[in-house]
Amino acid sequence: MHNHGLGSWMATRRLKTPEKIALVFDDGNELTYSGLAALADRVAAALSRRGIRTGDRVAYLGENSPEFLAALFGAVQIGAVFVPVNTRLASPEIQHVVTDSNARVLIHDPEFGARLDGLSLGIEYLLDASSIDVPDVSVVEGSPEASSASNFPDSPAALDRPAAILYTSGTTGKPKGAVLTHGNLTWAALNAIIDYDIVSTDVALMISPLFHVASLGMGALPIIIKGGTLVLEKRFDPSRALALIQNYGVSMLSGVPTTYQLLCDHPDWATTDVSSMRKLTCGGSAVPSRVLNAYEERGLSFSQGYGMTETAPGATLLAPDRTREKQGSVGVPHFFTDVRIAGEDGREVPTGTVGEIEVSGPNVFAGYYGRPEETAEAFTADGWFRSGDLGYLDDDGVLYISDRLKDMIISGGENIYPAEIENLINDLDGVTGVAVIGIPDDRWGEVPWAVLTVRDGITIDTDQVRAHLDGRLARYKVPAKTVIVDELPRTASGKIRKADLRTRFAPTA
Missing domain, CATH: 3.40.50.980 (Rossmann fold)
Structure with missing residues (x-):
């Protein structure tokens, strides 16, 4: 075997576990590794x-x-x-x-x-x-x-050869192709196996699309290395997902907070046997307290994390036993990954100081396909990937996300990080989704607005949001206006497309 990358995986699995069920799909069809x-x-x-x-x-x-x-x-x-x-x-x-x-x-x-x-x-x-x-x-x-x-x-x-090109979600401009090598995907899978404790008996329900790096890199590939079973769903339906969890003894599930909320809000939640689930992983944003409560009442807890296409995708992980202690954080770096915080001058900043999150490790991508200048800009002189995200490390080395550089709001000369506001609004009863965006303002330059989705039958207005945040945030951070929408525009990975919201609401400001 000359292929030392992903190309050898199928031959190895066929040799080791030919009759093991690799895939379950289309309402009960099964396919072995052979x-x-x-x-x-x-x-x-x-x-x-x-x-x-x-x-x-x-x-x-x-x-x-x-x-x-x-x-x-x-x-x-x-x-x-x-x-x-x-x-x-x-x-x-x-x-x-x-x-x-x-x-x-x-x-x-x-x-x-x-x-x-x-x-x-x-x-x-x-x-x-x-x-x-x-x-x-x-x-x-x-x-x-x-x-x-x-x-x-x-x-x-070889491990340093390109294996895949995954296009970034493209929240602004046209998507760029992130080149992931065989080594990137292999090391990312090893990070997942180690930190999520993935074993060969695991059954992973794949409700997120495999064309998204989180589903592929942190779900499918680690399970295949260990010889576990993937239950493939083409689309996410809460009712079907709950039935599959019970019928196949699903032990591993990945999603975004909205995914988990839709499951626990479904009428079948209370009667579904979810005792097999041991590995619930969540990314995209922090899990709201009310969702944590719903799962903890059933004896379930989350691993929350942070990453991106360019890190194949995992960068950090918050283990379930620290979910409450470090609520709102995204944990510590994966086993084979390092994270640091840099200031505007490129130097590391002290603990507790907000700066740009930089990532290093064998899971970090090779560059953007056909874009040498943008690739060069994405890395520091000493080879660390510049994420474009803002965050800080606490005294325990735990990472907290402040926001995207491009999503930061500057109001009256003050920097406002929407994620801080969103985390608090998420705890308001009836809120199912929230995005805080900057809207042009003649006096302040920009002011924050909150765009929400809410449960059927719930009414939430600006005064309620402001009352909920009163005393919890500086007054300049409190949204000037709250609007309710039927649906928040999202990328395939579940991230909210804030650029779309700014385009929609800025002309009315």
Whole structure:
């Protein structure tokens, strides 16, 4: 075996645990590790017959499915670079990802074929993913006559070679492709295995899309290394998720605070057996107290964390036994990762001082594809990744997020960090989502507004929010106005698109 990266994983799993259930999908269908390895072999053979070689990009457009993972492992087996495409993108956005990555092949779920009509993708091959499980790969659209799927080449791949390009969520401007090496993804998976104590008997419910780095890097890949089982869901539905947790004895679940709130607010929550769940991981923002309470009443607790696409994705972790002690924080660095805080001059700042969060470790990405200048700007002179996030470390080395540099509000010369305000508003009864944004103001330059979603039948106005925050925040931090919306715009990873909200509400200020 010459492939020392992800390309060797399927062959190793097939050797070690061929009959172990790797995947559960589509209402009870199962696939063993041997079966998943065979699918990956067929993808590798189909790509190889088309002349795809080491370093070529293979894009994939589709929801969570065996075909997604087969495309990933089939591509990396021959040294190609996997480019997952966010299925929630509009057609022009899909075109950007495919063309920006210079993909030679696009494999897609049949249901997304229509979205590709009329696009100028610049690819050589457009393949239907539904044909992956057919032994005769020649039935794939545009395929030449193919030989046996088991005869794919074993291409050399070192850990420092690119394995995937994942496009950042693009809260401003067009998304950039973060190049993740085989080493980045392997070390990120090891971080997860160590700090979440993942074992081979774990059953992970994948309700978040695999094209998102958190679901892939901290969920699917660690489970596959350990030989656990993935339950694949194409979309998140609280009722279905609760049923799957009970039926399959799900032990691991990842999501954002909204995910967990929708589960515990569902009528089936009280009657569902959730005793198997031992690893609940949450990112995106702090878990509100009322959600923590609902889970603790059932004997469940969270691991909360912080990361991004560029760190593949985990940077820090707050262990369940510190959830209350360090509530509002995102914990300490993962086992093979380091974090520091830098001031505007680039030097480390004292404990308790807000500055830019910088990350170092073998899980930190190689750079942005085709963007050398932006890659250079993303790293310090001594090689630390500049996250663009603001935060501080307490006396115990625990990280607290203050905000994104670009989301910081400057009102009357004072810096306002929206996350601080959002964490407090989240504890107001009836609030299901909150985003604090800066709105232009003739007197102060900017003033904070709170944009909320609330439970049905609940009414919350500006006066209620101000009363809730009175005495807890400086007066200049209290939102000047509160507006209620039906839904907060979010990226595929669950992050709120504040730029969209600023565009929507700024003209009315």
